[in-house]
Amino acid sequence: MKIVVLDGETLNPGDVAWEALARLGELTVYPDTDPADFAERVMDADVVLVNKVKIMAPDLAMLSACKLIGVLATGTNNLDLQAIREAGVSVCNVPGYGVADVAQHALALLLEICNNVGQEAQSVRQGEWQRRGQWCYWQKTPICLSGLTMGIIGFGAIGQATGRLANALGMEVLAASRTKKASTAAQAYTFASTDDIFARADVISLHCPLTPETDKIINDKNMAAMKRGVIVINTARGGLVDEEAVAAALKSGQLGGYGADVLSIEPPAATNPLLSAPNAFITPHMAWATKSARQRIIDIMAENIRSFAAGDLKNSVV
Secondary structure, three states: OEEEEOOOOOOOOOOOOOHHHHOOOEEEEOOOOOHHHHHHHHOOOOEEEEOOOOEOHHHHHHOOOOOEEEEOOOOOOOEOHHHHHHOOOEEEOOOOOOHHHHHHHHHHHHHHHHHOHHHHHHHHHOOHHHHHOOOOOOOOOOOOOOOOEEEEEOOOHHHHHHHHHHHHOOOEEEEEOOOOOOOEOOEOEEEOOHHHHHHHOOEEEEOOOOOOOOOOOEOHHHHHOOOOOEEEEEOOOHHHEOHHHHHHHHHHOOEEEEEEOOOOOOOOOOOOHHHOOOOEEEOOOOOOOOHHHHHHHHHHHHHHHHHHHOOOOOOEOO
């Protein structure tokens, strides 16, 4: 079996192992692939693995030997799934590899907004403590989360993991979900509508997919219904927020902070209003990128390929 990875560098810059895939056949890993090189690299591959490289209908003629396309991620918007299926090629992905990792990042963004750790530490490095001559100081008043309410929109695995972290900090958790999950003592939460969350939450954390119903769910109208000073965290999809509206709400103080690991266009244009908005903390789509999560992606994909060879494909995208 010949396995080709077309854009392996982002997933593995050298700190995780490809061995689980290499044991399955002849493995070739390219750091990235330009469209001009696509045909030559896939022409005799049985399995083609991609992270963000696009495979559209016109590309399928070049995949003469390919039986399986695997996405080294969860999202499959870089594939023309209908055309691929019509060509008789199977597709799989890697769900659930970074649940705790993304929840941890959501909490990190929230704590940075509440405790201003990065900027306060930088001020100490720059000699501010000595200049002030006092035993303590702060540039921004810290916020205690215990006793506050977190509203989570999208209560799948990552939303639930974020809820557990919020519970551990003493927060009440309101959850908006398409399907209600059974509550346990370790997951003390209350199901609520998104309107209830907008009205009651001190912190809103987004963990839902981007659909026509959730597109720009954080907008002028919904932010006007929120408490003044509410904090919004987005580790899901950039399109869930109206970025112009969020930047304006940060400037007016209607939003007390916005922490995001995703933007509507990545990388962003220099003119993206969130890059200069006050109390906006943007990280470069890195919540998924812990070493353990990236190794899980490779290992789960290897199991997908093994199951495909045995006639029972795991994590099939249908």
